[in-house]
Amino acid sequence: MTTGDTAARSLEHWSEAGRTGMEAFYALATEDYRQLALAADWRTLLAERAHEGWSLLDVACGSGKWPTALLRHVDLAGLPDVAYDLLDPSEFSVREAGGALRPPFVARHELVTTLQDLAPEHTAYDVVWATHALYALPPAELDAAAERFVAAIAPGGLGLVAQATAASHYLVFYDAFRAGVRDATPYTTAEQVRDALAGAGADVREQRVRYRTGTGDRAVVEGFLQRCAFDTGVSLEEMEAAPVLGDYLASCRDSAGSYTFEHEAALLWL
Numbered sequence: 001m002t003t004g005d006t007a008a009r010s011l012e013h014w015s016e017a018g019r020t021g022m023e024a025f026y027a028l029a030t031e032d033y034r035q036l037a038l039a040a041d042w043r044t045l046l047a048e049r050a051h052e053g054w055s056l057l058d059v060a061c062g063s064g065k066w067p068t069a070l071l072r073h074v075d076l077a078g079l080p081d082v083a084y085d086l087l088d089p090s091e092f093s094v095r096e097a098g099g100a101l102r103p104p105f106v107a108r109h110e111l112v113t114t115l116q117d118l119a120p121e122h123t124a125y126d127v128v129w130a131t132h133a134l135y136a137l138p139p140a141e142l143d144a145a146a147e148r149f150v151a152a153i154a155p156g157g158l159g160l161v162a163q164a165t166a167a168s169h170y171l172v173f174y175d176a177f178r179a180g181v182r183d184a185t186p187y188t189t190a191e192q193v194r195d196a197l198a199g200a201g202a203d204v205r206e207q208r209v210r211y212r213t214g215t216g217d218r219a220v221v222e223g224f225l226q227r228c229a230f231d232t233g234v235s236l237e238e239m240e241a242a243p244v245l246g247d248y249l250a251s252c253r254d255s256a257g258s259y260t261f262e263h264e265a266a267l268l269w270l
Contacts, residue, residue: 005184005185023223024219024226024227025226025227026063026065027215027224028214028215028261029132029224030069031211032065032131032132032265033066033131034069034072034073035263036131036162036209036265037070037073039267040207042070042074043076045158046076046082046158047079048158049127049158050082050126054080054082055082055083055084055085055108055124055127056082056083056085056105056127056129057127057128057129058085058086058087058129059087059115059129059130059133060087060115060134061087061088061093061097061133062088062093062096063093063096064099064100064101066132067084067100067101067102067105068100071102079104080104081103081105082104082105082126083106084101085109085110085125086098086107086111087115087118088111089113089114090112094112109122114141115134115137116137116141116144116145116148118148118152120151123151123154124157125154126154127157128157128160128270129158129160129162130161130163131162132162132163132164133163134161134163134188134193135163135164136187137188139188142188142192143196143199143200145196146197146199146202147200149161149197149200150197158270159269161193161267161270162265162267163188163193163265163266164190164264164265165189165190165191165208165264165265165266166190167264168190168262168263168264168265169252169261169262170187170228173228173245173248173261174186176245176248177228177229177239177242177245179244179245180242180244180245180246181229181242182231182234190266194206194266197268203270204269205268206266206267206269207266207267208266209265209267210262211263212260212263213260213261214258214260214261215258216256216257218236218257221259222236225239
């Protein structure tokens with residue numbers, strides 16, 4: 001694809017045709033969700049909101065890697081079942097995420113839409129979260145999306161946006177890709193999301209988590225980076241030779257050719 005519309009390219013890759021690229025990406029990116037699962041006392045946070053008939057909204061749910069990580073790394077036994085609404089503009093993603101859910105997460109509504117276009121009757125959720133989910137959100141629609149996110153949370157409910165900061169690999173890589181390979185709409189940073197949530201009236205507490213991912217397998221690196229750019233038409237060799245992007249990738253590569261990527265995620269608690 002050659003379109004500069006990041007949101008459109010993202011949506012096309014969240015499809016059955018993009019499954020191979022998705023699986024290549026998660027060879028490394030599954031660590032993003034493990035880090036989030038270990039960053040807080042999730043059992044306590046959820047237990048404090050749990051009650052009979054409680055509900056949760058997963059914004060831009062992707063393929064369900066976040067609830068999968070929680071179920072793997074956190075003991076959620078004994079919590080009452082929660083009605084789990086899946087929101088994503090990709091019908092493929094909603095199906096994939098729904099198939100990944102296990103108790104106490106019980107799929108309820110499938111909301112094939114963007115956050116900013118979510119119907120107003122979907123509100124009063126005990127928990128609303130968006131984990132590594134808002135990168136392709138069009139900048140002009142960020143404020144509307146933030147307002148809708150805040151409005152979806154019930155009084156006393158929990159909100160969380162986990163997003164990479166401007167200093168993190170995902171943002172630095174994509175800025176370099178845009179400069180050296182193909183211009184496109186920039187990704188949305190955690191800092192921009194934080195400011196938009198505050199502008200929507202939320203009291204935001206910020207927590208940061210730093211970690212690394214890496215591999216010496218060039219096929220894994222290529223698949224991961226192609227998904228980072230939502231562009232399977234550029235090989236790793238072409239990325240390494242590109243202006244700007246090549247310099248960034250060289251800074252991530254050691255003398256043996258292995259890659260290490262530096263990550264910084266902001267957890268924005270509401």
